[in-house]
Amino acid sequence: MQDIQLIIEAGDDGFWDRVTHNDDLIADQAETVEALQQNMKKLLLNFHKAPDVTFTLAYDLLAFFE
DSSP: OEEEEEEEEEETTEEEEEEEETTEEEEEEESSHHHHHHHHHHHHHHHHOOOSEEEEEEEOHHHHHO
16 A cells, blocks of 8 residues: 655645646645545556555645735
8 A cells, every 4th residue: 555645735626736746846725634535545546556545644735825
């Protein structure tokens, strides 16, 4: 199982996230943090063949206070 840091920031239309994996920056947007995690797992599986991923959640606090 691979543990990857998932950085989350709040936006006007929900949440944005980003992950750096094998020198690739992958970003996505969703209405909930749970949806972000599901979407990112699908993206990592499709593009990097990473089937067993867990996330350590980190929050971009600057975006939360703007």
